Amino acid sequence: MLSINKNVSLKTLNTFKIDVISKGFVSIKNFNELKKALENNNYRDYRILGGGSNILFTNNFDGLTIHIANKGISITNESIKDVIVEISAGENWHDIVLWAIKNNFGGIENLSLIPGYVGAAPIQNIGAYGVELKDVFYCCEALNIKTKQIKKFYVEDCEFEYRSSIFKTKEKNNYVIMKVFLKLSKEPHNYNISYGKVKEHLKNKKKSIQNISEAIIKIRKSKLPDISKVGNAGSFFKNPIIDLNHYENLKNKFNDILGYKSENNKIKISAGWLIEKLGYKGLNFGNVGVYKKQALVLINNGNAKGIDILKVAKKIQNDVKINFDINLENEVNIF
Numbered sequence: 431m432l433s434i435n436k437n438v439s440l441k442t443l444n445t446f447k448i449d450v451i452s453k454g455f456v457s458i459k460n461f462n463e464l465k466k467a468l469e470n471n472n473y474r475d476y477r478i479l480g481g482g483s484n485i486l487f488t489n490n491f492d493g494l495t496i497h498i499a500n501k502g503i504s505i506t507n508e509s510i511k512d513v514i515v516e517i518s519a520g521e522n523w524h525d526i527v528l529w530a531i532k533n534n535f536g537g538i539e540n541l542s543l544i545p546g547y548v549g550a551a552p553i554q555n556i557g558a559y560g561v562e563l564k565d566v567f568y569c570c571e572a573l574n575i576k577t578k579q580i581k582k583f584y585v586e587d588c589e590f591e592y593r594s595s596i597f598k599t600k601e602k603n604n605y606v607i608m609k610v611f612l613k614l615s616k617e618p619h620n621y622n623i624s625y626g627k628v629k630e631h632l633k634n635k636k637k638s639i640q641n642i643s644e645a646i647i648k649i650r651k652s653k654l655p656d657i658s659k660v661g662n663a664g665s666f667f668k669n670p671i672i673d674l675n676h677y678e679n680l681k682n683k684f685n686d687i688l689g690y691k692s693e694n695n696k697i698k699i700s701a702g703w704l705i706e707k708l709g710y711k712g713l714n715f716g717n718v719g720v721y722k723k724q725a726l727v728l729i730n731n732g733n734a735k736g737i738d739i740l741k742v743a744k745k746i747q748n749d750v751k752i753n754f755d756i757n758l759e760n761e762v763n764i765f
């Protein structure tokens with residue numbers, strides 16, 4: 431029997447530490463339990479919850495929160511060059527990175543210390559320090575919420591883009607990812623140390639997946655708040671991608687603007703730079719703060735409600751629009 435709890439506080443289940451109540455709450459450990467939860471007639475609305483590190487709750491929820499809690503990892507295929515690893519969606523992402531490093535499998539060391547579960551990683555194609563999930567993604571198995579059929583999505587089916595995939599666009603809310611298969615390299619690995627800071631940390635060290643991971647953990651700890659102490663969901667906004675013309679106009683006005691070449695002759699602008707330029711870095715608005723070391727991160731100073739955080743986010747978006755004519759999109763999922 432599936433045990434569904436009633437009126438559960440989600441405060442410890444989201445990294446923003448927002449205290450909202452879900453009318454129903456269930457942790458599922460396999461496809462069968464997931465199906466049973468979705469077939470429960472007492473709830474008309476469902477929500478999928480992983481580690482809660484990319485979510486802002488703004489209201490109590492009158493439906494059933496389904497927490498993904500299946501566990502397991504195994505190697506399903508192996509060649510001289512690489513391995514295919516099958517990972518249950520409820521596994522902690524960083525634990526998998528550490529497991530890969532311990533086994534000398536490469537490809538995800540740059541994604542060290544990203545909070546959350548494996549099942550959510552394809553949703554926004556997690557990325558950091560020059561690597562995105564799509565670079566190692568082989569396929570995933572997902573349950574269609576309506577038909578209850580299991581479907582495999584291969585990398586070419588997922589429409590991965592910067593912080594996006596088919597699961598955030600055409601198939602939004604249609605599937606629950608239950609397993610992710612990654613293709614990880616054996617030695618010799620292809621290292622990515624394109625980021626200046628990573629290069630700097632490795633100056634007098636051997637290039638290895640272990641050392642890259644350690645460098646990235648150090649860098650992340652120095653600039654991001656610790657989720658066990660400060661409520662936050664990492665970058666609140668995506669870095670906007672704008673036309674070259676628009677960038678050149680802005681560059682004439684703000685010669686220190688931070689932009690990087692992106693695909694199709696477009697420029698990806700540092701959202702952190704835009705917000706910092708407007709003077710928000712380190713400011714507090716009651717219970718909500720803009721993190722003092724990284725303006726892209728909004729923080730819960732203690733007792734913020736989701737709606738308070740959303741108000742500050744909207745104020746920043748408005749200001750960025752007025753001053754730079756740029757629409758800042760939320761990276762965090764607002765519920």
Ligand SMILES: Cc1cc2nc3c(=O)[nH]c(=O)nc-3n(C[C@H](O)[C@H](O)[C@H](O)COP(=O)(O)OP(=O)(O)OC[C@H]3O[C@@H](n4cnc5c(N)ncnc54)[C@H](O)[C@@H]3O)c2cc1C
Nearest residue numbers: 480481482483484545546547549550556557606607663664
């Ligand atoms: C301090 C900090 C740093 C971060 N740094 C990065 C970073 O460098 N790069 C990056 O890309 N992200 C980063 N993030 C964001 C976040 O860690 C990732 O997006 C992560 O993949 C979210 O996983 P989660 O399990 O917590 O997802 P949740 O927050 O639980 O869910 C996110 C969304 O995915 C849906 N979802 C979750 N699991 C499933 C599933 N199995 N099937 C279908 N839908 C599902 C949810 O309904 C929700 O819409 C950071 C967050 C924090 C707090």
